[in-house]
Amino acid sequence: MCGIFGLVTSSNHSFDRERWQRAVKDLFLLSQSRGKEAAGLAIANPTEIVVHKDSVSAEAMLKTADYEAAVERGARSFFAGESAGPLAVIGHARLVTNGLQGIDANNQPVWRDDIVIVHNGIVTNWAELWAANPDISPRADVDTEVIAALIHKYSAEGDSIPHAMSRAFNEIYGETSIAFFTRGSNELLLGTNTGSIHYCVSNARDAFFFASEKWICQKLTLGQKAIPGFEGAAIQQLAAGQGMTLDLSTLEAKTFSFDPALATPQVSPLLGTQRKIEEKSYRLRQAQANMRRCTKCLLPETMPYIAYDADGICNYCHTYEPWEKKPEREIEEYLSKFRGNGKAPDCVVAFSGGRDSSYGLHLLKEQFGMQPITFSYDWGMVTDLGRRNQARMCGKLGIEHIWISADIKQKRANIRANVLAWLKKPDLGIIPLFMAGDKQFFWYANSLIKQTGIPLMVFCTNRLEKTDFKLGFLNVPPQVEGFNQPSSFGMGRKAKMLTEYGKRYLSNPRYLNRSIPDTAWAFLSYYGINQDHLYLFDYVDWKEEVIDDTLINGYDWELADDTPCTWRIGDGTAAFYNYIYTSVAGFSEHDTFRSNQIREGQITREKALALVERDNQPRWKSIREYTQLINIDFDEAIRTIDRIPKLYA
Numbered sequence: 223m224c225g226i227f228g229l230v231t232s233s234n235h236s237f238d239r240e241r242w243q244r245a246v247k248d249l250f251l252l253s254q255s256r257g258k259e260a261a262g263l264a265i266a267n268p269t270e271i272v273v274h275k276d277s278v279s280a281e282a283m284l285k286t287a288d289y290e291a292a293v294e295r296g297a298r299s300f301f302a303g304e305s306a307g308p309l310a311v312i313g314h315a316r317l318v319t320n321g322l323q324g325i326d327a328n329n330q331p332v333w334r335d336d337i338v339i340v341h342n343g344i345v346t347n348w349a350e351l352w353a354a355n356p357d358i359s360p361r362a363d364v365d366t367e368v369i370a371a372l373i374h375k376y377s378a379e380g381d382s383i384p385h386a387m388s389r390a391f392n393e394i395y396g397e398t399s400i401a402f403f404t405r406g407s408n409e410l411l412l413g414t415n416t417g418s419i420h421y422c423v424s425n426a427r428d429a430f431f432f433a434s435e436k437w438i439c440q441k442l443t444l445g446q447k448a449i450p451g452f453e454g455a456a457i458q459q460l461a462a463g464q465g466m467t468l469d470l471s472t473l474e475a476k477t478f479s480f481d482p483a484l485a486t487p488q489v490s491p492l493l494g495t496q497r498k499i500e501e502k503s504y505r506l507r508q509a510q511a512n513m514r515r516c517t518k519c520l521l522p523e524t525m526p527y528i529a530y531d532a533d534g535i536c537n538y539c540h541t542y543e544p545w546e547k548k549p550e551r552e553i554e555e556y557l558s559k560f561r562g563n564g565k566a567p568d569c570v571v572a573f574s575g576g577r578d579s580s581y582g583l584h585l586l587k588e589q590f591g592m593q594p595i596t597f598s599y600d601w602g603m604v605t606d607l608g609r610r611n612q613a614r615m616c617g618k619l620g621i622e623h624i625w626i627s628a629d630i631k632q633k634r635a636n637i638r639a640n641v642l643a644w645l646k647k648p649d650l651g652i653i654p655l656f657m658a659g660d661k662q663f664f665w666y667a668n669s670l671i672k673q674t675g676i677p678l679m680v681f682c683t684n685r686l687e688k689t690d691f692k693l694g695f696l697n698v699p700p701q702v703e704g705f706n707q708p709s710s711f712g713m714g715r716k717a718k719m720l721t722e723y724g725k726r727y728l729s730n731p732r733y734l735n736r737s738i739p740d741t742a743w744a745f746l747s748y749y750g751i752n753q754d755h756l757y758l759f760d761y762v763d764w765k766e767e768v769i770d771d772t773l774i775n776g777y778d779w780e781l782a783d784d785t786p787c788t789w790r791i792g793d794g795t796a797a798f799y800n801y802i803y804t805s806v807a808g809f810s811e812h813d814t815f816r817s818n819q820i821r822e823g824q825i826t827r828e829k830a831l832a833l834v835e836r837d838n839q840p841r842w843k844s845i846r847e848y849t850q851l852i853n854i855d856f857d858e859a860i861r862t863i864d865r866i867p868k869l870y871a
């Protein structure tokens with residue numbers, strides 16, 4: 223179980239900064255015997271609560287520059303004598319029970335509403351509590367969040383904080399000890415239903431600390447490790463079923479029972495203002511929200527090669543070539559040359575399992591009276607959900623499905639090698655390498671024409687999916703034309719790409735791995751061969767609502783449970799790379815997609831912004847599945863990504 227602790231100093235007389243930092247360090251190191259998967263602390267001064275956490279052991283966190291910076295931000299003014307104090311810290315050494323530590327929001331202290339809390343234990347009825355309180359909903363997976371949300375809810379209803387805490391403890395089932403600050407009150411609150419909080423007051427009664435176990439207090443009051451001022455101090459225990467308020471300025475402690483009938487209503491010492499809460503993830507969200515964006519589409523300033531004109535409109539808007547449809551009768555004429563008797567297949571549809579090819583299949587069969595067969599290339603990253611949706615389409619439409627399966631184990635091992643190489647030296651430019659393995663799809667499309675003897679190959683690619691930024695991050699400038707025909711890219715452009723890849727391979731020899739032959743084949747399959755097929759959406763309107771409606775209502779299409787978006791849910795890699803782009807550059811392919819929709823007049827900029835905000839939320843479940851499939855450590859990968867310097871902050 224986790225170790226929680228706290229240290230309160232009412233004035234700066236008894237400590238200098240070095241001693242204080244040593245005491246906090248000792249509290250961390252002693253507490254980490256209870257948990258080493260993550261660590262964090264909150265430093266409260268009269269104007270601010272600084273929260274810092276990390277998905278590493280306390281010992282490792284203490285050595286980081288980010289930790290130093292948080293301490294500097296939270297404690298500097300106190301030790302510089304600029305603020306009269308008090309200074310209070312609560313800390314946490316985590317053993318994960320609920321919610322992966324790679325996801326920052328699950329680590330502790332948990333900040334929710336006005337409360338910054340550390341928690342030791344498990345709220346076993348957390349799911350029931352969320353369900354019973356539909357007016358509050360979880361943002362993370364850690365059970366601790368529900369405690370904070372309940373306390374906040376009750377205090378918003380008018381309860382004093384001790385009352386609100388008592389009520390929350392009466393709702394909670396499962397061993398729980400907590401310590402928290404609120405934004406507006408000058409106190410530390412403690413509560414436990416097991417008695418796992420032991421505390422000491424300094425001999426001069428000007429400082430206070432607590433920890434999860436008595437021996438930790440013993441270590442810090444006796445012998446070498448004793449915190450200055452606490453030598454020989456008495457150790458007391460907060461009994462099971464009790465809460466405590468500690469006035470941070472006077473160190474006056476009041477204990478109370480969780481029985482609401484017995485708890486005397488106490489008015490907490492209020493601060494004049496609501497303290498600011500400082501947390502990295504919040505700061506980054508703000509910085510993302512403040513990025514400059516094109517006033518017409520919504521491409522942000524971090525988009526490679528972007529430039530805005532005097533009206534704030536970007537070059538991508540200016541050079542955009544509208545998606546001009548050829549008349550639908552032309553496709554009718556074209557298809558009539560191939561249409562058979564309705565029994566034998568008369569066209570092959572490249573079927574990725576995504577929404578566009580599913581809808582295209584529907585159109586070809588139902589609207590154009592064709593009898594397609596489909597083919598899919600399974601390179602190990604088609605999601606199970608994508609496969610089920612393919613099965614729904616083919617079953618209902620009575621369509622034969624050809625599968626070309628790669629050696630999936632090998633493909634995943636290739637991705638693994640490249641992702642591991644990347645994590646050692648992250649670089650946005652080389653991310654497309656993770657997806658190189660699917661490009662043989664185009665190779666097989668050509669060979670299937672020969673194999674089946676059916677000359678008509680249909681692709682349902684979508685021009686709105688043009689993502690210039692992926693190559694942009696590789697220092698390859700955008701190109702307006704060539705969407706469905708990458709082989710038409712000029713030699714100069716291809717050479718530039720190869721040089722840029724080459725440079726990265728040489729600067730990180732881990733890329734010189736088993737995947738090279740497959741990547742070379744992929745490159746050839748994409749850039750080297752003719753892709754002279756029928757592109758359905760060159761003729762037919764692409765309307766998102768119509769597509770979603772047809773698939774969901776007509777074919778019982780299944781959606782992912784980590785996003786309401788229907789795009790990219792058949793692709794097992796998208797959640798991972800979009801997380802990287804969003805985390806580092808503040809945008810993803812959702813931003814370029816929606817920007818194209820705006821330019822096509824399909825949606826308003828306002829709606830697009832809302833969708834981007836929604837769809838750029840991390841798809842944790844899919845990211846986790848991806849890391850499992852390629853056998854890399856989720857928490858480590860996310861930690862590395864989160865540490866990459868941001869382009870927007």
Ligand SMILES: NC(=O)CC[C@H](N)C(=O)O
Binds near residue numbers: 343365
């Ligand atoms: N070990 C603990 O005390 C865990 C506390 C909390 N349930 C968490 O997962 O972070």
